[in-house]
Amino acid sequence: MQFGDKIIYEIYIKSFQDSNGDGIGDIPGITSRLDYIKELGADYIWITPFFVSPLKDNGYDISDYYNINPVFGTLSDLDVLIFEADKRGIGIILDMVFNHTSTEHEWFQKALQGDPRYMEYYFFRDKPTNWDSKFGNSAWEYVPELDKYYLHLFDKTQADLNWTNEEVRDELKKVILYWKNKGVKGFRFDVVNLISKPETFEDDEAGDGRRFYTDGKNVHKYLKELVAETGIEEYLTVGEMSSTDLPNCIGYSRKENRELSMVFHFQHLKVDYRNGNKWELMKPDMEQLKKLIMEWQNGMQEGNGWDSMFWCNHDQPRAVSRFGDDGKYWKESAKLLATVLYLMRGTPCIYQGEELGQPNAYFTDIHQYRDVESINYYHILLQERKTKEEVLQILAERSRDNGRTPMCWNGSKYSGFSTVEPWLPCRCRIPEANAEEERADETSVFQYYKSLLQLRKQYPSLSKGRITFIYEEYKNVIAYERTYGKETKTVICNLSGENVEVLLKGSLGNILLHNMEELCIDGEWLVLRPYEAIVCGEEVFGK
Numbered sequence: 248m249q250f251g252d253k254i255i256y257e258i259y260i261k262s263f264q265d266s267n268g269d270g271i272g273d274i275p276g277i278t279s280r281l282d283y284i285k286e287l288g289a290d291y292i293w294i295t296p297f298f299v300s301p302l303k304d305n306g307y308d309i310s311d312y313y314n315i316n317p318v319f320g321t322l323s324d325l326d327v328l329i330f331e332a333d334k335r336g337i338g339i340i341l342d343m344v345f346n347h348t349s350t351e352h353e354w355f356q357k358a359l360q361g362d363p364r365y366m367e368y369y370f371f372r373d374k375p376t377n378w379d380s381k382f383g384n385s386a387w388e389y390v391p392e393l394d395k396y397y398l399h400l401f402d403k404t405q406a407d408l409n410w411t412n413e414e415v416r417d418e419l420k421k422v423i424l425y426w427k428n429k430g431v432k433g434f435r436f437d438v439v440n441l442i443s444k445p446e447t448f449e450d451d452e453a454g455d456g457r458r459f460y461t462d463g464k465n466v467h468k469y470l471k472e473l474v475a476e477t478g479i480e481e482y483l484t485v486g487e488m489s490s491t492d493l494p495n496c497i498g499y500s501r502k503e504n505r506e507l508s509m510v511f512h513f514q515h516l517k518v519d520y521r522n523g524n525k526w527e528l529m530k531p532d533m534e535q536l537k538k539l540i541m542e543w544q545n546g547m548q549e550g551n552g553w554d555s556m557f558w559c560n561h562d563q564p565r566a567v568s569r570f571g572d573d574g575k576y577w578k579e580s581a582k583l584l585a586t587v588l589y590l591m592r593g594t595p596c597i598y599q600g601e602e603l604g605q606p607n608a609y610f611t612d613i614h615q616y617r618d619v620e621s622i623n624y625y626h627i628l629l630q631e632r633k634t635k636e637e638v639l640q641i642l643a644e645r646s647r648d649n650g651r652t653p654m655c656w657n658g659s660k661y662s663g664f665s666t667v668e669p670w671l672p673c674r675c676r677i678p679e680a681n682a683e684e685e686r687a688d689e690t691s692v693f694q695y696y697k698s699l700l701q702l703r704k705q706y707p708s709l710s711k712g713r714i715t716f717i718y719e720e721y722k723n724v725i726a727y728e729r730t731y732g733k734e735t736k737t738v739i740c741n742l743s744g745e746n747v748e749v750l751l752k753g754s755l756g757n758i759l760l761h762n763m764e765e766l767c768i769d770g771e772w773l774v775l776r777p778y779e780a781i782v783c784g785e786e787v788f789g790k
């Protein structure tokens with residue numbers, strides 16, 4: 248419950264705010280926007296990695312954990328950001344990419360020279376397994392000079408670290424202590440449930456290899472050790488858990504285990520993967536979405552785990568385009584999606600631009616893309632004999648670049664993000680969907696997010712109460728009660744673009760938040776319009 252009344256705001260630094268006219272977001276740019284983030288109601292800012300990196304994977308390929316990539320700023324810029332954020336009651340969360348380093352890291356460079364000590368920092372083997380990289384092709388890269396292969400679960404420029412090696416674990420603890428002493432208030436751990444690899448590497452005849460390295464047997468042990476030896480038990484720590492399961496996530500996040508404060512998991516973000524394949528399109532299965540959300544909420548509650556709820560991040564398409572309607576019902580559905588998740592049990596994590604209802608980029612040409620995963624798959628899908636049009640359609644829906652286009656601050660040429668052409672094209676495709684207009688419009692998505700997050704902080708039932716799902720029998724309706732002591736608040740959401748009639752089980756009480764002008768009640772029936780969201784409850788007297 249420790250962070251139930253807190254809000255995390257994720258910033259993809261490269262696309263948030265450019266302060267020096269090079270078309271790339273940077274640390275001083277973030278500092279200049281702290282009042283906006285405070286107005287929204289965030290308590291923490293998670294900043295994606297800004298450490299020294301060749302930027303092959305935009306910073307998730309680190310070559311020096313102790314220094315800041317000059318393109319993003321300097322250590323003194325970070326000191327100013329931390330100081331200014333602290334003045335506003337905002338804590339900074341840094342992104343620790345400990346599953347792998349860039350192949351440009353000095354450790355890997357020494358390994359390439361055959362230094363046995365540093366070869367043990369990674370996984371060098373005489374022969375590869377048939378595992379796939381998550382970014383396509385083999386998960387092993389051959390090094391002729393060594394006549395060996397090294398493991399890379401992601402791009403071949405991201406070599407997996409060997410956590411069985413105590414020296415590696417000690418090096419990474421030192422990294423945490425260094426940044427902890429800078430005054431940051433939290434850490435996000437990138438794909439941290441992949442750090443425990445099997446003793447022996449064997450081919451996977453039934454899949455792409457992930458079952459051998461996901462939620463490995465020592466992850467819990469390594470997390471306990473890392474947290475205890477760096478003294479970050481009381482910090483906000485969140486683990487990104489790739490392809491994980493509920494029992495493990497309960498274990499990673501229940502307080503008594505002294506591992507992490509909370510987890511990011513992705514089950515609800517794969518309901519539009521045909522046959523579980525991100526690159527095979529299908530409309531999102533909203534019934535499956537509802538089922539998974541409820542299963543995880545109930546499961547984490549029963550197991551005393553703790554979730555961070557999110558629709559978007561820098562790896563996902565924009566939610567309003569993916570699960571809502573970025574055309575006819577743009578505003579209603581952006582507000583609906585926020586209401587579904589952010590009053591549930593856990594800690595909300597809002598991704599930059601989501602609070603504006605920013606839609607997908609829908610690029611039309613491969614040259615507009617920058618994401619290594621998207622470019623790799625462009626070529627892979629063409630080799631699979633899909634036509635160029637089909638592949639561009641798939642990328643337009645699925646590419647991570649959909650969430651990485653620059654923030655829409657205003658209606659100017661480069662949307663107030665920069666004074667020059669940004670590193671990735673601006674795509675502010677909905678004219679009113681920008682911070683300047685939405686801050687001035689009381690009916691905007693931004694103002695709705697502000698009200699929603701204020702409600703969460705105002706009522707203990709919303710920040711730390713029990714959750715009980717109701718009206719489950721109604722297809723496309725997600726509804727729940729949050730209860731704490733005598734206080735109960737009710738959330739009723741229509742996930743669809745159609746009317747849904749719900750037979751009310753009693754009075755709705757006071758309407759605390761509503762994404763439409765007025766309710767539509769017909770006798771005992773509540774007629775939910777497309778993407779309608781209602782938050783209501785009795786005022787509590789004598790708590």
Ligand code: TEU
Nearest residue numbers: 304307344381401437438489525562620
């Ligand atoms: O993401 C992990 C990950 O698997 C995502 O890339 C996502 O699941 C995938 O793109 C869906 O197809 C983390 C970071 O968030 C991501 O930006 C990095 O590229 C990745 O790890 C490697 O560090």
Ligand code: CA
Nearest residue numbers: 265266271273
């Ligand atoms: Ca810049």
